[in-house]
Amino acid sequence: MSVRRLLAITLVSGFLLPGSARAVEPPAEQFKSSVDVVSVSAVVRDRKGRFVRDLSQRDFVIADAGQSKQILDFRSEADGPVTLGLLMDASGSMRVGTNAVDARQAARQIFSALRQGDEVAIFSFDTKLDRVRGFTRDIASLDGSLDTMNPPFGQTSLHDAIAKAAEAVAAHGRGGGRIAQRSALVVITDGVDTASLATTRQVADAASAIDVPVYVVAVMSPINDIKVDDTPAFDAPGLTRLAQGTGGELFTSTTPAQAHVAAKRIVDELRHQYVIAFEVSAEGGWRSLDVRARNPKLTVRARTGYSAGASGRATREVTREVL
Numbered sequence: 001m002s003v004r005r006l007l008a009i010t011l012v013s014g015f016l017l018p019g020s021a022r023a024v025e026p027p028a029e030q031f032k033s034s035v036d037v038v039s040v041s042a043v044v045r046d047r048k049g050r051f052v053r054d055l056s057q058r059d060f061v062i063a064d065a066g067q068s069k070q071i072l073d074f075r076s077e078a079d080g081p082v083t084l085g086l087l088m089d090a091s092g093s094m095r096v097g098t099n100a101v102d103a104r105q106a107a108r109q110i111f112s113a114l115r116q117g118d119e120v121a122i123f124s125f126d127t128k129l130d131r132v133r134g135f136t137r138d139i140a141s142l143d144g145s146l147d148t149m150n151p152p153f154g155q156t157s158l159h160d161a162i163a164k165a166a167e168a169v170a171a172h173g174r175g176g177g178r179i180a181q182r183s184a185l186v187v188i189t190d191g192v193d194t195a196s197l198a199t200t201r202q203v204a205d206a207a208s209a210i211d212v213p214v215y216v217v218a219v220m221s222p223i224n225d226i227k228v229d230d231t232p233a234f235d236a237p238g239l240t241r242l243a244q245g246t247g248g249e250l251f252t253s254t255t256p257a258q259a260h261v262a263a264k265r266i267v268d269e270l271r272h273q274y275v276i277a278f279e280v281s282a283e284g285g286w287r288s289l290d291v292r293a294r295n296p297k298l299t300v301r302a303r304t305g306y307s308a309g310a311s312g313r314a315t316r317e318v319t320r321e322v323l
Contacts, residue, residue, distance in 0.1 A: 036280040037072055041182075041211060041247065042291050042302040043269045051272045052298055053078060060274070060300075063290040064281050073277040081117035082182045082270040083135070085169040086110060089189035090149055091126040091156035096190070100152050102219040103188045106253055109263035110186060111142050121172070122146070125161035126154035127195050135172055159196035159203045162187055162214060162242070166207040182270045184213045184248065191218045191239055200238040204245035205286065208303040213248035215266045220254060247303040269301075281308045 040062070044052040057074035086107060094100045107122075114120065122132040122145050133145040166185050173183050185207070198206075207214050216239050243250045251262035281287050291302040 037277045038280055038289075038306050038308075039211060040276045040278075040289065040291055040302050041077075041213070042274045042276060042300050043247070043272065044274065044293060045299050045301075047297055047299075051268070052293075053272055055274065055293065057276075059294055060276060061292045061294055062276065062278055063292075064278070065283075065287045066290075067281075069278040071276055071278055075275040077182060077271070077273040077275060079271050080182055081119065082114070082184070082267060083119045083169070083173065084110070084114075084121075084183070084270075085165050085172075085185045086120060086122045087161060087165045087185060087187045087189075088122065088124045088132070088146075088149060089156065089158070089187075090124040090130075090152050091158075091192070091194075092153050093156055093190055093192040093194070094152035097220075099190050099219055102253065102259075103190075104146050105256060106188050106217050106219055106259040106263070107146060108143060109256070109259040110266070111139060112260075113263045113267040114139050121168070123161070123165045123168070124149050125157060125165075126152075127157045129161045129164045131168075155195040156189075156192050157195045157197075158187075158189055158191075158193035159198045159200060159242075161196075163198055163203045163206050166203075166210065166212040166214060166246075169212050170210040182273060184215055184266070184270055186266060187214060187216045188219060189216065190220055191216075200242040204242040205305060205307075207242075207246040208289075208305050209307045211303055211306075212246065213270075213303070214243050214246045215248040215262075216243050216250045217259065217262050218250065218252050219259075220252070244301075245304045247301055249301070280306075284308060 042060070044055060046052055053076070055076070057071050060071060060074075062069045062071060088103060088107060094103060111120075116139070117137065118139060119135050119137050120133075120139065120142055121135040122142065124130050124132050132149055133142065136142075162185065169183055169185050218239065240250045249265075251258070251265075253259040253262055276291065285308065287306055287308050289303060289305050291300050293300050
């Protein structure tokens with residue numbers, strides 16, 4: 001009988017939304033460790049942009065606020081199912097040009113990249129967040145759910161909506177006492193924010209703390225995908241920092257082909273991840289995080305920080321299953 005160790009983390013934090021418990025099959029054997037750990041999902045590519053799938057624990061280096069950390073557990077995720085929260089911009093600014101139509105087309109590109117066993121929920125937002133469709137594995141029904149969205153209207157609370165939707169993805173992952181790996185939030189928007197209380201930095205820190213990568217697909221007409229005095233037509237620098245700080249990425253989509261490339265890259269990245277765990281720092285507050293490969297020719301994408309200690313500690317319980 002082969003032995004496989006799966007690392008699952010229960011993350012209890014005041015930031016997260018409470019998740020409803022889901023029935024799970026009890027493991028054959030469980031034991032718990034008193035060590036508080038941080039779990040980090042990482043994607044590795046070579047200089048040609050190809051996934052690197054054959055790395056081991058020895059190939060990674062982790063620095064917590066500049067201090068080297070020992071890796072306590074390691075897992076390579078290969079070609080597994082993904083869990084997505086899809087956040088659709090339904091604010092008034094999406095009425096400009098064909099933004100609303102293009103956003104739905106970009107969503108359909110995401111759906112086409114999925115397969116049986118994947119799981120998706122659809123959210124929409126203007127000044128508030130609405131759940132259009134709860135998490136489902138019925139991928140074929142997702143296109144019809146887009147038709148139930150309200151027409152674009154109202155101001156745009158983009159940053160606030162991202163924070164709340166990321167919480168919902170994390171809360172769903174905690175169902176049954178496990179954090180779902182290969183999970184992410186995909187945001188389809190024109191990039192305009194007119195009413196948020198949270199800043200991009202605050203949202204990036206919050207999503208990074210719960211290890212939910214945020215991928216942003218900014219839809220716009222080709223004529224708007226330009227720079228004026230070296231300033232993008234939308235808040236690209238802020239959204240780029242937000243996405244990259246969580247381990248995600250920002251894509252600009254002005255054509256169906258670009259939306260297709262973005263969708264395929266997002267889903268492929270989630271299917272091929274390394275999951276790395278290390279001990280939480282005893283010092284409180286926000287901790288910067290740097291995950292690198294020992295090989296300088298490889299690029300690692302992972303979240304860039306987490307909260308630890310008395311001022312923001314997330315109590316985690318390590319559960320290992322022997323199958």
